[in-house]
Structure formats: C-alpha cells, structure tokens
Amino acid sequence: MSNRPVMSRLIYLFVLLLIVFSCKHDEGEYHSVIDRIEAESENYHGTSISSEKYIEGIETIEITEGGHTFLIPERKGQIKLYACTECHTKPLSKMQSKDVKKAHWDIKLAHANKNTMNCITCHNPDNMNSLKSLTGSDIDFNRSYNVCNQCHTKQFEDWKGGAHGKRIGGWAPPRASMTCVNCHNPHKPHFESRWPARFNTQKVKERE
Amino acid sequence: MSSENKKWFSLNLGRKKTEIFGSCGCGKTSGGCGGASSTDQISNEDFDREVLAAIGEERKKDGFDQVFNVKMDRRTAFKKLTASLAIGAGAISTSCSVISGDDTKEKAQIDWEEQFKGNYKLMTPEEKGATVERLVRSYQLRTGKTISMSSKNAEEDVLFGYAFNISKCQGYMDCVSACVEENNQDRDSQMQYIRIHEMKDGKGFNFNEADDNYYHEVPAEGHFYMGTQCFHCDNPPCVEVCPVQATWREDDGLVVVDYDWCVGCRYCMAACPYDGRRFNWSKPEVPETEVNKNQHYLGNRMRKKGVMEKCTFCVQRSRAGKNPACVEACPTGARIFGNLLDPDSTIRWVLENKKVFRLKEDLGTEPKFWYFMD
Numbered sequence: 001m002s003n004r005p006v007m008s009r010l011i012y013l014f015v016l017l018l019i020v021f022s023c024k025h026d027e028g029e030y031h032s033v034i035d036r037i038e039a040e041s042e043n044y045h046g047t048s049i050s051s052e053k054y055i056e057g058i059e060t061i062e063i064t065e066g067g068h069t070f071l072i073p074e075r076k077g078q079i080k081l082y083a084c085t086e087c088h089t090k091p092l093s094k095m096q097s098k099d100v101k102k103a104h105w106d107i108k109l110a111h112a113n114k115n116t117m118n119c120i121t122c123h124n125p126d127n128m129n130s131l132k133s134l135t136g137s138d139i140d141f142n143r144s145y146n147v148c149n150q151c152h153t154k155q156f157e158d159w160k161g162g163a164h165g166k167r168i169g170g171w172a173p174p175r176a177s178m179t180c181v182n183c184h185n186p187h188k189p190h191f192e193s194r195w196p197a198r199f200n201t202q203k204v205k206e207r208e
Numbered sequence: 209m210s211s212e213n214k215k216w217f218s219l220n221l222g223r224k225k226t227e228i229f230g231s232c233g234c235g236k237t238s239g240g241c242g243g244a245s246s247t248d249q250i251s252n253e254d255f256d257r258e259v260l261a262a263i264g265e266e267r268k269k270d271g272f273d274q275v276f277n278v279k280m281d282r283r284t285a286f287k288k289l290t291a292s293l294a295i296g297a298g299a300i301s302t303s304c305s306v307i308s309g310d311d312t313k314e315k316a317q318i319d320w321e322e323q324f325k326g327n328y329k330l331m332t333p334e335e336k337g338a339t340v341e342r343l344v345r346s347y348q349l350r351t352g353k354t355i356s357m358s359s360k361n362a363e364e365d366v367l368f369g370y371a372f373n374i375s376k377c378q379g380y381m382d383c384v385s386a387c388v389e390e391n392n393q394d395r396d397s398q399m400q401y402i403r404i405h406e407m408k409d410g411k412g413f414n415f416n417e418a419d420d421n422y423y424h425e426v427p428a429e430g431h432f433y434m435g436t437q438c439f440h441c442d443n444p445p446c447v448e449v450c451p452v453q454a455t456w457r458e459d460d461g462l463v464v465v466d467y468d469w470c471v472g473c474r475y476c477m478a479a480c481p482y483d484g485r486r487f488n489w490s491k492p493e494v495p496e497t498e499v500n501k502n503q504h505y506l507g508n509r510m511r512k513k514g515v516m517e518k519c520t521f522c523v524q525r526s527r528a529g530k531n532p533a534c535v536e537a538c539p540t541g542a543r544i545f546g547n548l549l550d551p552d553s554t555i556r557w558v559l560e561n562k563k564v565f566r567l568k569e570d571l572g573t574e575p576k577f578w579y580f581m582d
Binding site: 045 | 396397443559562
C-alpha cells in the first residue's frame, strides 16, 4: 500500500519537470522575429556603437518633445542674412512698399492658399528676428518646427517618433534628426518631380 | 526497336552484357554504324582479348597504379619526368628564386594562403584579421593603392531592421545610385541590389504589372513606388540551401556571403522568394577612381566572377554606426534603419506605432524589412 504515495509523487515530479523544461527559450525557438525582438530587448543594455563622430561638424540643439529627446541642427547660423533686424530696422507696417525694389523678390509663396497663409502667418511683422504662432506668440527660428506643427499635427507625431524625416549621422545613438526646414523649403514645401537618378540599359537588353 | 539498339544509356546492373565497352549504339567497335555486313556480336573470350590488346593491365588497376605503375620506355619516362619537374620548379622558383622580386614572392605566398584558407564563418578573430590583411596587401601589390578593410564582428545587443515608407517614396532612385557606388558593384553588367517598382494606384502590390526599370519624370501620375532588396530574413531559406555554407545569418541579423567560399551554384538565388540575390556572370569591374576603399570582408570588397552577392545593409557602414548608403541617399526620408533590440530606437517606434507589414509573410521567412504608410 505504501507504493501509491511514491508513485503519485513521481508523477507530480514528472509533470513539474515537463512544465519547467517545455517552455525554454533558446535562440531559434521563437515563434516569430517579433517574439525574438521582444524577448531579447527585455534586458537591453545599450551598445558601444555611437554615431557621435558623424555629427561632430554639425552644430545642433537638443529638444524634448512628447517624451522624445533628440538633436536637431541649429538654424539661425544657416540663415544667410540673420539677424533680420539688420535690415528690418522698423516694423513691417512702416516699411516702404511702393516704387522700390523688393529685397525678397525671389520668394513666391507656394504653401497652402492665399486665404490660409501669407508672409505674416509665420513671420512676426513686429519682430522680424523671430517667427510667430497663430495666436501671436514668438517662436525662435531654431525651433521652427513649432510653427509647422500647428497645422501638420500628424507629420509632427511621426517626426517625433522617427517615422517622418531623416536621421543625421547614423542609426546609433545619440539620435540627431533633420528638422522640417532641412528638407522642405517653407515657402514651397512640396518635392519637385524630376527624372530618376539612373536607367538600367543592361536590364532592357536582358529582358528583350 | 530492340533493347540493344536503343539510343539512351541504361545501367543494366547485374545482367550479362555481351556488348563491348566503348562501342557505339549499334554494338560495333569499328567501322560506321551503317555498315552493310557485320558479325552480330563477339563472344566473351574475344571481348577480353580485345580489351587486353587495347588497354592492357590498366583495366585491373586503380587510379594510382594507372599513373605510377605503368610499363613505359625510357624516352617516355624522361619526357614525363621533365614535364613534372618543370611544373614543380615553376612553383618553387616564384617563392624561392633570387631573380624574381620580393613582391612576386610575397604575392605567390599570399595567393597560396588565400587559396587554402577556411570558411570565414569558422575563423577566429585573429584568422579573420589575417585574411583581411592579406587581401589588403594583395590589392596593394596589384594596384599600388591602399584600401581599408574591416573584419568587424556583430556587436552584442544589436539586431538590424529596416522600414520603408510607401507613401514617401517618389521613385527618384537616388538609393540605387548610392548603393552601386558604395558597394563597388559591377558597372558593365549594371548589377543593382535595390529594385524600385512603379505600381499602379488601385492595383495593390501587383509585381506582374509593375515596372522596375522606368525612365520618365517621377512621381508619375497615378502610380506609387516601393523598393525591394535583400530583406535579411530571420529564417532565411537561401542559407538553408547553400551546399557549402558560404552564406549565413550573423548575430546582428545580417545575412552575408563569404565570396571566397561560394562555389556559384546559385541555389540561394533560386531559394530566395524575394529576388534578393545577384550573381556575377562576368568579372566585376569598377574604375580605379570610383572604388570605395572603405570595405568590409563580408560587404563591399571586390568580388570575382562566378560568386553570389547581395545587399548586406552596407555592413561596412552599419557595424560602424552609420546608416546604409540607401538610407542616407534617400531625399524623401522613406527609408528607416536601426537597432530592433533598442526599445528607444526610431525603427522600434515605427514598428509599434505605424501599421506595418512585410512581403509574403505567410512563408515564415520572417524578413526584417517592414513596409508602412503615413
């Protein structure tokens, strides 16, 4: 009669071992690559690879938006005629507008329609050194994305996360991303159509 | 048609065969098959006699004896001895000669060691370094130019992944140009790792009707663009089929080829469901001024005729922290690259926040190349 408890104990032990060893997760045993990524990134400690040396020559500023902290290129130093007040000594309303040659004659606004936008939608007529929001508060040229994100909210979300826009340097941390005006001309933000960079003549012959 | 007269060869194991070896289909050893008179077949004794007269003792000897244990006259023996001596002397003279220069000797030494090196996958870091050193020196001896070649291994906690924004790609093909230049691809055959497919709006991913070699102003009205290249599958079928294990998946997820181990059978090309692999039908040539001298053993080093190659996510760049050339060249930001194991990376944000999909997901190849839309 004493055999019974021993047997049942053995069975319990067997079941226990089965549970423990049937769920092991070695490499190559993940159901999908997503499972693998989730499991392996649980104890991610960072890598020694850095893209710092690739952004050395670029002056950047650090921004934090919606939980994402990253670098964007500094802007004011890239504007040829900054500071604007060196010419715009008085507010726009007091500047001459008739019978003189215009300074920014080459800028033609091709951004939204005339009902929606004109120069002073983004530029502050009273302080030419900075941009302005729709409600009239100043926005620094270095943070011009705050002007864009008033309308382009979806693009702003994607840009913060990294789905919209382009990285500078490399994939490795620290993250440096281009800001809106590095790719889009704010006065004419769409991309021009053009011819492809190359044409494969050999492929044409092979497929004849 | 009688079975003796058939035009195909059958093994006929274990059966008495009266035909003579080396005869043609009609069963005769001499004269044309269409001859008028013929004694039908010869007996077994006659057959043995004929064979003895033709090849003598060699019939009973194995390969070694056939060469070394052969009766020959003195003149033939001397002739053969001289010929083999000349070959041996040639090999020795390049490495030991006082006349030929040090460079020639060194080149012969390098060629010898390169010829008999092992599979890169099985090499220790020191051996990898040594083969890279030899390749750099060999290039220097041949062209007088210095290249830098890396044998950097996969970093821990790195798994490379790629995302492609279909809404953003405009079909400019700047990525293709950058890829060709970065990876020293053959200019004559215009080999390209990347294909940009021009698809009709409303037809979905229809590769049958797509054009991957368009030449007109882009983006074309009513079309969208998507790119394909090697997807660096987590479960790569191309690796499974390689008979010599010249291609494998590295720890950081890159599927790579050892160009010196590849025998050029192209099984992998047939196994890839994404048309991601390319073959060198001719010797790849790149003008000396255009050669990218920043190279990696598994990446863009110069290939030879008859080996496979493919996109490596620019291993020479990505393992150094840079983006692949196509990502850097893309003017629209349609290409996103990064470390899948880093929870804060941009590629992870895309996978977690955008609606992503992959090509032929049902095959179970688990490509690490996702498509998404704005």
